Amino acid sequence: MFDLAYLILNTIGGIYLFILALGAVKKPGGRPAGPIDNYLVVVVTVGNERVLPALRETVAQLERLGLRYVVVSSNPLNMRNVLVVPREEDGTKYKAIRWFVLNYARPDTWYIFLDDDSYPLDTEFLRDIAYYGARGYVAGNGVIVPRPGRSKLAYALDWIRHFDDLTRYRFALEVLRRPIFGMHGELLIVRGDVLREIWPAMGDTITEDFRFAMELLKRRYKTFQTKTRVSIRSPNSLLDFIRQRARWAAALGEAVRYRNPIPPASAAVAIFLAAAGPLTALYGPTLATAVAAVYAAVYIYGSLRARRYIIDVLLASTLELLAMAAGVFHRQRHFYIIDKT
Structure with missing residues (x-):
């Protein structure tokens, strides 16, 4: 039994380390190309008071970068380039985008969707679209970089999303060229x-x-994955952080529906690896321990960026898995809009 457990820990840990390493060494993009001109940035928002500060920040950044954009809003807004979704066509983000697609989307244009609290830090994605589009690629993502909300602890925890984009998601989008883990x-x-x-x-x-x-x-x-970093605002509270992660758990059910075993297996492996540290006392250091150490290092990095106590962040990191588990057992049916003031 000892030998079997030791073998499982090293096998799973080794495969996971291989995926992380292969994603990390892969560099997105290719030979420089001129930026495309047939594009439109689409910011999707509910347009109420809870999101207006973040939305204004996003629009200001798009204008600083000189990007062509439109805001698709559930409510009228006192700003430029706004399309208001008819009430009978609204209700969820999916429906709002569906209305936009049916009424405004053109087949010869590239669309770049943003949440109302996210914005690109540069325009390199326009060059990457030109490069990948010429080679038959049809969809891509940027690399998430968190910025602080009111909760320093949530901000520290959000750095794991940046790490995942540089490793697991880059492996999927740039090595396999398939979104096996999903897209954001x-x-x-x-x-x-x-x-x-x-x-x-x-x-x-x-x-x-x-x-x-x-x-x-x-x-x-x-x-594909573009080189462009996209700034996202971290939740303002741990409660919103938990609600956000619990909603993501619905993706596991979607994966089952599409007969894609990778996301549920990835979640199961994450739980398994979380236990690798304590198991070291029984089996000694393994490759699973190494993976756990890598993720612990990411959380420590987040704690330094947020200027939080390291122990606080390491203990709170369990909320990622606990919130996802809660989302599996208590499936959300409505989109909860977190506070972005």
Whole structure:
């Protein structure tokens, strides 16, 4: 039994380390290309008081970068370039984007979707679209970089998303060229004809970005990751952090529906690896321990960025798994809009 357990710990840890390393060494992009001009940035928002400060920050950054954009809002806004979703066509982010796609999306245009609290830090993604688009790629993502909200602890924990983008997600999008782990809605890049083909038909959901990724995977479309970093605002409280992660758990059910075993298996492996540290006392150091140490280092890095006590962040890191587990057993049916003031 000892030998079998030791073998399992090293096998799973070794595979996981290999995926992380392969993603980390892969550099996105290729030979420099001129930026495309047939694009539109689409910021999707509910447009109420809870999100207006973050939305104004996003719009200001888009204008600083000189990007062409439109705001698709559930409510009228006192700002430029706003499309208001008719009330009968609204209700979820999926429905709002569906209305936009059916009425405004063109097949010869690239669309870059942003949440109202996220914005790109540069315009390199326009060059990457030109490079990948010429080679038949149809969708891509940026690399998430968190910025502080009111909760320093949530900000520290959010650095794990940056690490995952540089490793696991880059492995999927740049090595496999398939979104096996899903895609995020911040800087979601889609070619117009593919957007029109998939989005209206895929059905309402609170995890629309993940379902869209599963549709791309089912159709064997090629995906990419751009070099551009996209700044996301971390939740203002640990409660909002937990609600956000619990909602993401719905993606596991979506994966089962699409017969993609990778996300549920990845979640199971995460739980297994979380126990690798204590198991060291029984089996000694293993490759699973090494993976646990890598993630602990990421949380320590987040604590330094947030200027929080390291022990606070390491203890709070269990909320990632606990919130996901809560989301599995108590499935959310409505999209909860976290506070962005």
